[in-house]
Amino acid sequence: MVSDPQKQPEAPHWTIQLPWLVLFLSMVVAGVLKFDHSHVQRFHDRDVTQGAALIDLNTATQAELETLPGIGPVLAKRLISARPFADLEDFKRVPGIGPILRQRLLPKVMVQTSL
Numbered sequence: 001m002v003s004d005p006q007k008q009p010e011a012p013h014w015t016i017q018l019p020w021l022v023l024f025l026s027m028v029v030a031g032v033l034k035f036d037h038s039h040v041q042r043f044h045d046r047d048v049t050q051g052a053a054l055i056d057l058n059t060a061t062q063a064e065l066e067t068l069p070g071i072g073p074v075l076a077k078r079l080i081s082a083r084p085f086a087d088l089e090d091f092k093r094v095p096g097i098g099p100i101l102r103q104r105l106l107p108k109v110m111v112q113t114s115l
Helices: 015-051 064-067 073-081 088-091 099-108
Strands: none
Touching: 064 073, 088 099
């Protein structure tokens, strides 16, 4: 069998390359969506924090507490019944306030104690 010097080697069939292309594109899309979500959330949190006054945990009404992220009617009632708070570390004793929610709330709340 004599090989023809003019003949080019055949390119792989597109069905062989398709799974790799799909995998690559799905990784790119997943990365973009993850980045976009964290990017938007970071700017949203910053805008909310800069644009609004801090909410005092000792004097806020239930409606005011419900404006905080992750605080619904049940947690707002628990926060009200757990008053007074001596400092920001004190409100972690409220059932339902875990470390993640606490971190989200810290930039948006304050505790003012009366002297």
